[in-house]
Amino acid sequence: MSVLLESSSTSAAMRRNFWAGVWRVMKRKPSRMVGAVLVLGFVFMGVFGPMFYPAQLPLDPTRITAPPSWEHWLGTDDQGRDVIALVVTGSRYVLLAALVTAVITVVVGTGIGLFSGFKRGRWDNVLMRLTDMKLTIPGLPLLLVLSTVWKFSSAIQMGLVLGLLGWGGVARAVRSQTLSLRERGFIEAARGLGLPTRHIVGKELLPSMAPYIAMNMLIAVTGGVYAQVGLFFLGVLPYESNNWGQMLNTAVFRSGALQVPSALGFLIGPLLAILLLTLAIVLVVDAMDEIFNPRLREE
């Protein structure tokens, strides 16, 4: 009993230390706080944003691709809808698809990387050949070619396809981490004790790689956003629902936002959203890097 109490109190202390460390890292560079706030803002926008607007955004035929004004801060689109409203309502599709992409990328990538690095031998060879092959085939051209056969009709399907095409990098990285970790003392000790593989992988390997995996997941979110917005922007996918890529496509190729300055707001809206999301994730990853790699905290 006392042993149990002791261990739980040390882990509570560790947790407290951890959060104190997080706070210290955040405080040292306020830019990281901005990143965290922005990420939360995007989550809020994706979850609750569309609720603030009617299902059918009000059209204003007298203001078609109008420049920014007091009522419409970033102007209107080619049907007279407010650009900011479009960005907010369009965020759900984009963020949901990106989340699905990231989860699949990380789960499949981590699974294959762990298995390959831990088992070594023949399975490792086969899996890594496969991973190399995936990494060699250029992603965007493959997606473009696939778009002739697949329709990526919902956000979840889109995320599924992007995730299944995107795990290569994570698998390679996790494998090399596993290879270096399995030679460390604590893993060798666990193996020497004859603990089952499930225990070693689940209780020893995974926790020490968790921060690394979390960072990869955040990066995969941005990758998912870029890929799908890019596909919609290029116009190879059918118009599904309002989303940022669709906005870019309409702005550039239908409203001539690159020729007529009055339509620029229509272009700037989604671009700004993508830029802010990138900034947010870069800042948060930077902070995480320092929290989990104490060696980077140089004086």
Place this chain on the structure above:
Amino acid sequence: MVVIARRLAGHLARGVVMILVVATISFFIVRSIPGDPVAANVQKLVQQGMDQQAAEQATRVLYGFQPKGSLWEQYTQYMSGLLRFDLGQSITHAGAPVTQVLGEAAKWTVLPVLVGTLLSFLVGILMGVYAAIKRSGKLGDVLAISGSLLHGIPQYVLGLLLSAVFATLIPILPGDGPVDILFEPGFNAGYIGSLAQHAVLPVLTYALASYGGWILAMKSSVVTVLGDDFILAAELRGMKRSIIFRYIARNAILPLFTILALSLGLLLGGAVFIERIFNYPGLGLLLLDSITMRDYALMGGAFLLITVSIIVANILADLFYSAIDPRVRSGEEVSS
């Protein structure tokens, strides 16, 4: 030497397998496109008054495989065409062979990519060294964050922003097409000047999009080398800073040459966005147009060419690396 030859043989074998895999993928995609474009083409020709056999023959030339027969027969026919560099004919380019259309487009992609990448490589490396040495200072921090940001922003966002600013808001640079049609093609000042002017924004986009990656890669490479024993030893021996600096730079730059070769291969495929935004008639735009026009033979060819360029870049990168780094040459399997 023997080691290098063995590596080369291994790479070539793997490259050939990859090309076969990608060719297979594009074959099956064309076969599984809804509406069966191959059969539709035969039917169209028959309706235009051609007899069945001639229509099938014409379709074979167009798509590179027999419209009839089992999947396996069609596949072997397609693959044997591939061995003869016969990728079929383009529907949209007045029936020109796909290989010829690809060659035309490739030159518009290769030159801007090359210039943009080399430019960003040089600037990025210099900034990377600086960011590594001053990594505790404000400036180093700013450089590193700007590197991560530029590395993170997708190409199309950069391209659209540059186009919006320099071609629309302050129209000082052309943002559309590869050259002004006013000029007679050839070696005259007007034509070349126009070519160069039109290339500025696409090249700048390539350069900015890859520059962040170079800073980050060089910074981490330099930081690793800084921790090496031989640098410490050099410092203890009281060597001049400039010599130590040369030690650092020379050792840190090695891994980056590999990435350089790889990125040259990758950019050929990533050119799609930039070429679409600036209406630049390279391989990326060709691939995109072939998809919207349903020109499947051309689509498969462009996809194959982009992949082959990546495979070749991979092989070159590895050979180059083993040629300049003695550790790789002698050790073969240093670490797995």
